[in-house]
Amino acid sequence: MARALFGFALRPSQEQAVRAVEEGRDVLAVLPTGSGKSAIYQVAGMSIGGLTLVVSPLIALQRDQLRSLSGRRCGDRTVGAALLNSSQRVHERRDTLDRLARGELDFLLVGPEQLTNSDTRTAIRASARAVRLFTVDEAHLVSEWGQDFRPEYLRLVDALAEFGRPPVLALTATASPPVQADITRGLGMRSPQVVVADFDRPNISLATRLTEPSEPEPAAVDDRCVDVVIAHDTPALVYALTHARCESLADRLQRDAFRAAAYHGGLSARTRSDVQDAFFAGQLDVVVATSAFGLGIDKADIRAVVHAGVPASIDDYYQEIGRAGRDGEPAAAVLVHDPRTIRIPRSLAARTHLGETVLHSVVDAIENAGCSIAVADLVRAAAVPAHAVDRVVNELAELGFLVLSGSGRHRVVRPRRHLPGPADLTDQLVTRDKRRQAVLASKLDAARAYAESTRCRRAELLAYFGETYPAPCGNCDNDRVPKEAPAPHPSIIGGTPVRHRLWGEGQLMSRDDHELLVYFPDVGYKHLTASTLASGILQRC
Known part of the structure; x- marks a missing residue:
């Protein structure tokens, strides 16, 4: 199939992901930039037939992917592909919907906000070709710990259910082990095959x-x-x-x-x-x-x-x-x-913090509404900034306390039955906010540690993603500078499960003679002395 579409064979990591999709499995593929992630869904989609739905965050990305599909032939026919996004004129959108209804499309490229539109979902369900593969590009945007977190991605699970729960293929170039877990959880993936290519x-x-x-x-x-x-x-x-x-x-x-x-x-x-x-x-x-x-x-x-x-x-x-x-x-x-300059990313991270007063105001406004309420009305009722209301609403929806419908300015919030009391809801949101702030702070600390490290930068960088790399690389400033004594040889573990007496379960990402890098879900990345293992404060699970 790859030779028929592209004229060349797939790389081993691409082929592994395609085979898993063909077997009906959910797949998370983490491949470096430029390694052909798009080829995975294109080959898999044509192999299993039906309609492949591709969720992509940027219109520019959607257009690039459409260009890569346009004019391609598979056997004796031309591959059918089209876009659905907010930049289209009325006649362009109508043409795409007509082709969708007639079953002429192999691939439909959409933005995540399109799948919050009930008319779009109805049109996809009514297509002459059923959705056989649900592809999520730039899937790291699912992770709430990312700077580019897109809450619309968390609502893709609802669309999946409407389309008969086809296999999910999530693609990204950037996902450390904790982010990989965020992606598979956020997309509701079932026993996923995780394919991680060499990050180097x-x-x-x-x-x-x-x-x-x-x-x-x-x-x-x-x-x-x-x-x-x-x-x-x-x-x-x-x-x-x-x-x-x-x-x-x-x-x-x-x-x-x-x-x-x-x-x-x-x-x-x-x-x-x-x-x-x-x-x-x-x-x-x-x-x-x-x-x-x-x-x-x-x-x-x-x-x-x-x-x-x-x-x-x-x-x-x-x-x-x-x-x-x-x-x-x-x-x-x-x-x-x-x-x-560290103060700048630290300040940006602090802007995501929601004070307890803001949380109380939004939760009380939801409680007082008693039934469905438009987000725009909720902003007025809570008397807090719109971005804060959006954050609280998204988090309550992720916790399962609210149902969201509509998109953009027309979003509507509907509380589920048996909603906990305002005080309980606020406490849960405060706990999540503290956890988020701790993780974001630890990510910045890890970035600063990389900048100030005197060890092999390639080993340091890849260890963050759980990948073993034997230093020295010979292609970083620290390996090219002569040293009076040899640097300790990194022993990068790649995500070994551990337990800390205070912070609970975590993943040991890297280790050398002097320092450990461990990720804990509740407090983020921590640099610990090697003695924490010897003393038993940190133990392998």
Whole structure:
């Protein structure tokens, strides 16, 4: 089937995932950027027949995937594929729905919000071809611990049930073991086959460059980033932590004769589109962007990815450096580290905190409504910001206390029968909020530890994802710098179950002679001394 569609055979990890789907199993495939995740659902979908529904978070991604399917032939017929998203004109949407009804589609690409629309779900159920495969692209967005968490993804389980519960195929390039568990749980996957390919991108060199501490922070970061860009080939991506830093860095690079532009959420959609098109067309040397410039960026010849400050997590860092060297040629990932910038991701994480007063207000408003209430009305009744109401509503729905219907501004909340009292509900939400804050803080600590590590960066990075890598790699700054004494040889365990006297069960991610990295579901990542094992404070399960 792969040769018929693409003219080449699948890689072993792709083939393993396809075979599991063909056997009717749910599958989570975690494959590095550029390793052909789309080929898995395309081959599996054509192999098992029927309609393959593909949930993808960005319209740009949906269009890219449609382009990859358009015109392909399988045997004596052309593959049928179409989009359903909010950007379509009325006649385009009608054409897709007509083709769906006639059974002409093999693949239907949709955004997650489309599946909250009852008309869309009805049209899919009424299709002449039943949904035989339910594919979720960028599945790490299911994880509530991610910076890009998309609550719409948690409602996909309801759509699955309506479509007869076909096999689920979840695809992502970024998922540590805890996030993998989040994905399989959030999508209600049944005894899933988890296929994890090698996370290593050996063609990408890894390095950290420190700023000059005597300079003011903005100038120190900008100066060092410019030095790094000058030292590497272009095209290059520079990831900054704020809109202002994007603008200042782009301006500095322009003064140094680079064709550079800023890209962030504060710019108009037209401007962002123009910047992206110019970068892809080779008309820009450097784009300085926030994390908004991430998903859907498939430019094969990016030679360097530079981070102007430690990001919120290693998950984010790995996702973003994965934009480099997709053509297989040498590329560089350089993290510019100034300890003063840590306050920025810490502040962003703190914004997700919901105070007990806010939680009480929303829960009381739901209780007082007594029946279904529109989210817009709930915002007015609770007298708190709309984003806070959305967060509380999503969490109560995930806990099973509410049913959500509709989408966007038209969402409606319906409390289930036998709803616990307001005090009990609020206590549960407070507990979840404290857990979230602890995990987010630990993720930032792990990212900072990577930036300040003196050991093999590749081993450190891959250990976070539970993968064994024998140091040294020979392609990171720490392995290229001569040392007076040999560094301890990492012994990376890859997710060994352990139990801590205080924090309970966890996963031992890596270990050397001096330090352990352990993930605990309730408190996140913790760096512990090796003596915790010897003393029995931490025990293998």
